[in-house]
Amino acid sequence: MKILVTGGTGYIGSHTVVELIEAGHEPVIVDNLSNSKESVLDGIYGITGRKVPFYNVDCTDLEAFGSVFEAEPGIKAIIHFAASKAVGESVKEPLKYYRNNLTGIINVLECMKRYGASSLVFSSSCTVYGQPEELPVTEEAPIQPALSPYGNTKQICEEIIRDTVSSCNTLHAVMLRYFNPIGAHESALIGELPLGVPQNLIPYVTQTAAGIRECLTVFGNDYDTPDGSCIRDYINVTDLAKAHIKAVERMESGKQKQNVEVFNIGTGVGTSVFEIIKTFEDVTGVKLNYKVGPRREGDIEKVWADASYANNELGWKAEKDMRETLASAWKWQTTL
Numbered sequence: 001m002k003i004l005v006t007g008g009t010g011y012i013g014s015h016t017v018v019e020l021i022e023a024g025h026e027p028v029i030v031d032n033l034s035n036s037k038e039s040v041l042d043g044i045y046g047i048t049g050r051k052v053p054f055y056n057v058d059c060t061d062l063e064a065f066g067s068v069f070e071a072e073p074g075i076k077a078i079i080h081f082a083a084s085k086a087v088g089e090s091v092k093e094p095l096k097y098y099r100n101n102l103t104g105i106i107n108v109l110e111c112m113k114r115y116g117a118s119s120l121v122f123s124s125s126c127t128v129y130g131q132p133e134e135l136p137v138t139e140e141a142p143i144q145p146a147l148s149p150y151g152n153t154k155q156i157c158e159e160i161i162r163d164t165v166s167s168c169n170t171l172h173a174v175m176l177r178y179f180n181p182i183g184a185h186e187s188a189l190i191g192e193l194p195l196g197v198p199q200n201l202i203p204y205v206t207q208t209a210a211g212i213r214e215c216l217t218v219f220g221n222d223y224d225t226p227d228g229s230c231i232r233d234y235i236n237v238t239d240l241a242k243a244h245i246k247a248v249e250r251m252e253s254g255k256q257k258q259n260v261e262v263f264n265i266g267t268g269v270g271t272s273v274f275e276i277i278k279t280f281e282d283v284t285g286v287k288l289n290y291k292v293g294p295r296r297e298g299d300i301e302k303v304w305a306d307a308s309y310a311n312n313e314l315g316w317k318a319e320k321d322m323r324e325t326l327a328s329a330w331k332w333q334t335t336l
């Protein structure tokens with residue numbers, strides 16, 4: 001199946017392109033390279049032996065984005081990753097986030113209608129749950145007021161998708177609420193390429209271990225958790241990528257129960273920051289220089305997924321464990 005992947009040279013996008021090819025699909029990439037490099041295509045080629053059609057196009061530009069559909073007739077599905085994703089930056093530059101993320105999804109839906117693509121997979125986030133009252137968190141948990149413009153764009157995009165799909169009976173969507181994606185492809189030919197100082201834990205850990213950063217700061221050790229540090233559900237990026245293939249195939253084979261479905265994509269296991277540090281040191285044999293600092297504003301104390309709906313309905317399950325995933329993140333770092 002011909003599938004358009006927006007943000008296909010990005011972190012999750014590139015891993016998904018690899019999995020699409022390995023599942024026999026024909027991905028086409030659209031990316032404006034605002035947070036990735038064209039050389040990612042070489043990594044994809046190195047893993048799959050396939051040269052994927054690539055369009056350096058910003059999907060907020062409706063005319064340019066539409067021209068990709070003209071050049072690539074027969075696109076059936078879109079996996080939409082292209083979006084701005086830094087929580088802190090979104091607080092400083094909210095208009096950038098509302099413009100990029102909302103215009104992006106509007107143009108994707110507009111082009112789906114215009115060019116007859118029927119299935120959409122949307123990258124949502126567990127951020128929509130805020131601090132859930134009950135853990136593990138299910139898809140039925142209430143959506144909480146967003147803590148950042150970034151989080152708000154995910155909630156608004158979900159609403160835009162629901163309204164558009166219910167107004168048009170040819171459209172279908174699956175919204176995947178990701179927990180924390182980490183790690184890299186086992187080949188270490190693709191992985192995460194954070195620009196500047198990493199904001200996320202794992203790239204900060206690997207850069208500190210590599211000597212690029214002097215010291216990792218653990219943001220708070222006084223949370224109401226067993227060791228005092230925050231807990232997240234860290235999901236291997238290749239496992240996460242595979243959920244997108246399941247989602248597209250579910251829509252195209254008519255197995256959806258509703259025209260819009262939501263799935264949590266996580267492991268179901270919560271891991272603290274201190275546990276990450278300890279496991280990383282253990283797996284790599286590298287001692288990590290770290291200190292405890294104050295809490296980071298806006299951090300959720302603890303969240304992990306109830307992924308049973310994805311396990312049972314989507315036929316998807318996280319397979320890789322934390323040790324293997326941290327080893328892959330380290331292997332990738334050492335190639336940079």
Ligand code: UFG
Binds near residue numbers: 296
């Ligand atoms: N952390 C540190 N030190 C660091 C970086 C992070 O202690 O240098 C801690 C954070 O406090 C948090 C955990 O590591 O407890 C994970 O932090 P990340 O920044 O890696 O991830 P977040 O859970 O904060 O954010 C992620 C995504 C967001 C998304 C959010 C909620 O990056 O896009 O999950 O879904 F919005």
